[in-house]
Amino acid sequence: MIRKLPELVNNDEALVRRGRFLTAEIKIVVGDDEYWVDIKEGRVGAVERGPFLMRSYDIAFRASAEAWAKFWERYPAPGYQDIFGMTKRGEAEVSGDWLLFMQNLQYFKDLLQVPRRLAAEEGNA
Amino acid sequence: MPEIEPIVGRYIHFPVDGTNYRIYFEEAGQGIPLVCLHTAGSDGRQYRHLMNDSSVTGRYRVIAFDLPWHGKSNPPVGFQNREYRLATHLYANTVMSFCRALELEQPVVMGCSMGGRIVLELALRHADELRAVIGLESADYQEPWYDTGWLHRPDVHGGEVCAALVSGNMGPRSPDKYRWETLWGYMQGGPGVFKGDLYFYRVDSDFRERVAGIDTSRCAVYIMTGEYDFSCTPEDAQRTGKKIPGAKVIIMEGLGHFPMSENPELFRTYILPVLEEIAGNTVLR
Secondary structure (H helix, E strand, O other): OHHHHHHHHHOOHHHHHHOOOOOEEEEEEEOOEEEEEEEEOOEEEEEEEOOOOOOOOOEEEEEOHHHHHHHOOOOOOOOOOOHHHHHHOOOEEEEEOHHHHHHOHHHHHHHHHOOHHHHHHOOOO | OOOOOOOEEEEEEEEEOOEEEEEEEEEEOOOEEEEEEOOOOOOHHHHHHHHOOHHHHOOEEEEEEOOOOOOOOOOOOOHHHOOOOOOHHHHHHHHHHHHHHOOOOOOEEEEEOHHHHHHHHHHHHOHHHOOEEEEEOOOOOOOOOOOHHHHOEOOEOHHHHHHHHHOOOOOOOOOHHHHHHHHHHHHOOOOOHHHHHHHHHHHOOOOOOOHHHOOOOOOEEEEEEEOOOOOOOHHHHHHHHHHOOOOEEEEEOOOOOOHHHHOHHHHHHHHHHHHHHHHHHHHHO
């Protein structure tokens, strides 16, 4: 899922435009796996699989593999349709630079949700 | 032929707690007055689909007004020098003052989110003036899930952040065109208004100790909550309903926090039977 972020995001003109003022390095933690995602002016550059020792990041998103799998369904179950729904349930954590996160909130929400398109293409309900 | 909707908008002036307000309201239909209260940080346009539904307007006079500071209702003179904060007393008085100014007889009041919260207070304090209340996404209390400080500060765009905060609190099958129209209402809110509304919602309206005092034989109570609302959850609605003898709780599948505006076609399948029941009970009286 995460490895396909560059293709999914960069081919989405509206999403890139939404993030045009954003340059950041984020970390997405899926269970025990860490992915480092480099964002430059709304476009996703490299996605690297960690872990990396002593490497800084701007914002991290963390949840279990099961929780992300529910979040990335085409039509998620109640509570799994939004990152804040997951944090309220205690199933996800957002940490790091909250100012940067809130300044670009819709972009980050869209970025995290973009793998749902893969589920839609697979005809996954 | 151009399509002209039956909705008519006007302005009305009336005082609340000694302050004069110029209030914008829209209406359509004839019959039992149905006063609709918008969510925090938005305005009465959320009810445009209901006001265009002839199954509703044939029997109800549907009226939606913008609270002061919202939509086309002005803030009070001198607003630039004060922080907006909605509180229970002011909110309840504003709604009742509006109903009295329009000389509405035994209206039904329906509100969503913070509007769903205040209708519980109205049912408690003004039961004899009201026919029924409908609380959409309504509960006596809910657990906070965000810090309202982010909603009004110069280094975060208010319109963008208010919309983005609530953008996922809808059903995943709700059509994009309605989802984004709902968010547009949030994008258009004045600076600090959503935050000021949330002072009522988050700080000044813990009704957990009070709702048991509502007498549904004097004012019927309907609580309708979308299954995808993670802010005011179905569990919050059920808990609230259990405390109010005679209250009816309806969980709406597929809907989130903005049922009337995020998916109006689905919402009408839930609201029409409720409005039918209220109108039917009216005839029996």
